[in-house]
């Protein structure tokens with residue numbers, strides 16, 4: 001069933017922001033948007049002419065109607081026009097959180113506008129938000145101005161952004177996304193920040209030069225809400241929101257005399273619309289004065305893969321490497337997880353030799369030093385390895401680099417290194433490795449493939465068996481990687497033939 005997301009927000013008669021923007025953005029991400037309207041604004045592209053707050057009775061009637069039949073997995077809150085509204089919404093959300101079988105996630109996009117022109121500048125409104133609403137908020141998405149109004153911190157640089165986020169968390173908010181669309185630092189760039197579960201994430205891209213930016217805030221938080229409902233973790237929802245807004249800004253047009261609305265397109269499938277994940281040591285990281293560790297080593301642009309990866313066998317012994325190569329599996333990975341195995345080096349050397357004998361590509365998982373020493377075709381590394389492996393040594397030695405990714409944030413982080421292939425997983429639950437909370441499913445794979453296929457060979461891994469191989473291949477992914485589908489098959493030789501046939505490998 002499609003996920004339900006509520007938007008509790010104001011109506012923009014010009015159609016560019018508020019409820020109208022929320023519904024369009026939610027639709028683009030395949031969720032059912034429901035609404036509880038808090039205010040009716042009379043506005044056009046030139047500005048807000050009047051604002052009529054909806055009575056709390058009428059708001060409550062909308063909420064009760066939705067609650068009795070269409071409970072939300074995520075509730076997005078936008079404009080709240082007065083203290084009474086804040087109290088009412090907080091009371092309801094508090095009850096949902098305590099009594100619903102699946103408590104909703106709450107995304108709050110503070111909107112600094114009200115009858116007086118600027119609700120967040122009124123002390124009692126800000127007090128009511130801090131006392132009643134913020135402690136119930138899972139993700140807050142203020143822009144620079146709203147952050148300043150709520151925290152009193154002026155966002156003059158990255159440390160100030162961190163300080164403001166800390167203040168918002170002190171009000172009881174779980175996670176913070178601060179939209180940097182309004183600061184021009186570094187010059188010509190748009191930098192956004194996210195704090196979630198004790199980690200910070202920074203995204204950046206060149207500013208998009210258009211005056212037609214109306215509704216970007218509402219739309220971004222609605223994409224975040226819809227993506228959370230779809231099961232994306234916040235760091236991925238944050239990226240999808242940015243990419244959607246970037247695509248929308250590029251196609252935004254004027255409808256009136258003034259500022260036009262950000263365009264609503266579709267799930268972003270063009271890599272050029274995606275922001276950069278900012279890491280220490282990168283140019284943007286240096287501009288933001290990120291701490292660079294002593295052992296920092298970065299390399300990008302690894303040797304390309306010749307031909308198609310095809311069926312990719314991931315196995316843990318030399319016997320399996322040989323069986324797979326002998327039966328014409330063209331890509332094989334030796335994955336020995338016991339770093340203390342007394343035969344580790346010998347096994348790696350032998351696997352590489354077998355690759356040369358049978359003309360197959362042999363990747364070595366984890367043990368990049370031994371892979372270099374014995375001249376492997378490539379190495380396969382995880383995201384955590386990126387901080388410790390000597391990437392320059394791997395690149396200089398001409399080895400291919402395959403990288404694991406679990407979601408859009410990791411995919412973009414991997415993209416910073418321009419590896420030789422990108423693997424995406426786990427597609428389905430697996431017993432081979434603990435992938436709790438990391439199961440991607442086919443829908444996410446369908447989004448990942450078109451995004452990355454023009455840049456890299458793509459690989460899908462995790463829980464893929466003969467019954468599932470063809471639906472995975474149908475996503476257009478370049479390669480299907482399996483462990484148990486071969487190693488636990490009654491006849492591994494026949495399994496190889498069947499798997500190749502299922503994925504259309506000649």
Ligand SMILES: Cc1ncc(COP(=O)(O)OP(=O)(O)O)c(N)n1
Nearest residue numbers: 365380381382383404423459461481
């Ligand atoms: C093709 C392929 N994809 C993903 C993985 C997982 O690698 P990693 O994240 O390094 O985890 P471990 O395999 O080391 O447990 C892989 N090995 N191969």
Ligand SMILES: Cc1ncsc1CCOP(=O)(O)O
Nearest residue numbers: 426430432462463482483484
């Ligand atoms: C190593 C690895 N990385 C992500 S899932 C996985 C295991 C895949 O094993 P299987 O094909 O048996 O599900």
Ligand SMILES: [Mg+2]
Nearest residue numbers: 365366381382
């Ligand atoms: Mg590994």
